[in-house]
Amino acid sequence: MFVLGDMSIFGAFFAVFCWEMREDEAGFAAAAADLHQPIGVVNTLLLLLGSYAVVAALQAHRRDRPGPTAGWLRVATGTGFAFIAAKAVEYSLEISGGHTPGTNTFFTFYFVMTGVHLLHVVVGLVLLGTWSRRTRAGRRPSRVFVEAAAVYWHMVDLLWVVIFNLLYLGPLS
Amino acid sequence: MIGGVPARVLAVWLVLVAVTAMTFWIGTGHHGPADLGPAVVVAAGFVKAFLVGRHFMEVREAPRALRIALAAWTSTFGALCVAFLLS
Numbered sequence: 441m442f443v444l445g446d447m448s449i450f451g452a453f454f455a456v457f458c459w460e461m462r463e464d465e466a467g468f469a470a471a472a473a474d475l476h477q478p479i480g481v482v483n484t485l486l487l488l489l490g491s492y493a494v495v496a497a498l499q500a501h502r503r504d505r506p507g508p509t510a511g512w513l514r515v516a517t518g519t520g521f522a523f524i525a526a527k528a529v530e531y532s533l534e535i536s537g538g539h540t541p542g543t544n545t546f547f548t549f550y551f552v553m554t555g556v557h558l559l560h561v562v563v564g565l566v567l568l569g570t571w572s573r574r575t576r577a578g579r580r581p582s583r584v585f586v587e588a589a590a591v592y593w594h595m596v597d598l599l600w601v602v603i604f605n606l607l608y609l610g611p612l613s
Numbered sequence: 614m615i616g617g618v619p620a621r622v623l624a625v626w627l628v629l630v631a632v633t634a635m636t637f638w639i640g641t642g643h644h645g646p647a648d649l650g651p652a653v654v655v656a657a658g659f660v661k662a663f664l665v666g667r668h669f670m671e672v673r674e675a676p677r678a679l680r681i682a683l684a685a686w687t688s689t690f691g692a693l694c695v696a697f698l699l700s
Contacts, residue, residue: 444682444686447686451686451689451690452690454690455690455693455694455697457694458693458695458697459697465651477637477640480637481637484633485633488629488633491626492618492623492626493616494669495616495618495622496615496616496618499618503617508616508617594665595670598662598666598670599662601629601633601661601662601665605640605654605657605658605661606655606658606694608640609636610640610654610655610658610698611651613640613651613653
């Protein structure tokens, strides 16, 4: 229910963004051209890889194989940290280029949407980290916990694939 | 099967990577076959989200209510976005 609620809040954000883009197509296209699309696509591929790793970790957990579970969780958390690092580079490039949340409507959406999403990445990493720590310590976490952590991480991926098309590609197309 | 992941999930993952690369290539003006327009690009994002939910979140095997919830989320917000962009 929490995941569905979270997704619905983002869904409303997405719809309002499209409404605003319709009102100012040229302005949104010009602003989106100042984003760093290659960083955006790398981040998309990182989260997709992270999702695959979490599916593999969950399969290994169900087969009671702690070694592979911990290994795949290392891959997944690695993609999460790489995502945060790439996002930090991207934000610094935008801010040094004179783009802040107050620059225009597009950049307000950009910083709010990607910023709130980034918080979700951090929460997802805490959940995966807890799962990984318990597994490595030989304390098998409960099925409910690992499935909730996996679903949360996939939600982070699910929201990002829409955000990427919406912010980075849609206005340019 | 890599890492014990079902072949179906691996196939979906490869489709997601391919669609990401293709929309990036076309969306950033690298001589796509046609100007897709924002509505198509945004709709592609929602289709990708649905695939993530159905196959990675395992909604495919979840109770009917969750399957309906994912379909409703994708179709409601996806349709709203596309309708706004086309109007």
